[in-house]
């Protein structure tokens with residue numbers, strides 16, 4: 001059965017197959033980014049590595065938010081995520097673990113951010129005035145991906161010697177995407193009290 005959302009976007013002249021394919025690749029790329037950044041931060045050591053780690057942590061959490069915000073739209077449009085996930089993203093992020101030093105890791109991270117900016121710009125262009133929900137979501141993520149690029153540029157330009165610091169509170173706040181995450185049930189901050197059976 002065709003989803004209503006899919007029917008509506010097709011009626012507005014959007015190629016729904018192409019749109020779903022791009023959304024799935026973006027979601028896969030965000031998931032891959034969360035995965036590889038989780039591994040990268042464990043390997044970051046030294047003064048420069050520690051400085052990058054804070055930045056990486058923020059991006060890692062925001063990319064997880066991007067993944068979670070994209071999923072509902074994929075399913076609303078009648079799409080599905082691949083299983084197993086494999087490498088469907090096309091993002092260069094996997095190369096980051098081959099980096100020899102912090103500088104080359106940042107270069108790969110920059111490439112990955114550029115890849116994302118291009119993909120979300122394409123999504124915006126494809127849906128502008130035709131699919132408002134996907135458009136506003138893609139635009140919100142685009143703002144955050146551009147922010148990630150700026151953080152990397154700042155890191156490259158100043159480096160730790162020039163006093164580079166990265167501080168946002170709270171980490172992974174996703175100022176633009178947060179409103180799309182409300183449908184995802186919030187996790188309690190502390191586990192609920194449990195009765196002990198004796």
Ligand code: ZN
Nearest residue numbers: 030062063066
């Ligand atoms: Zn992202």
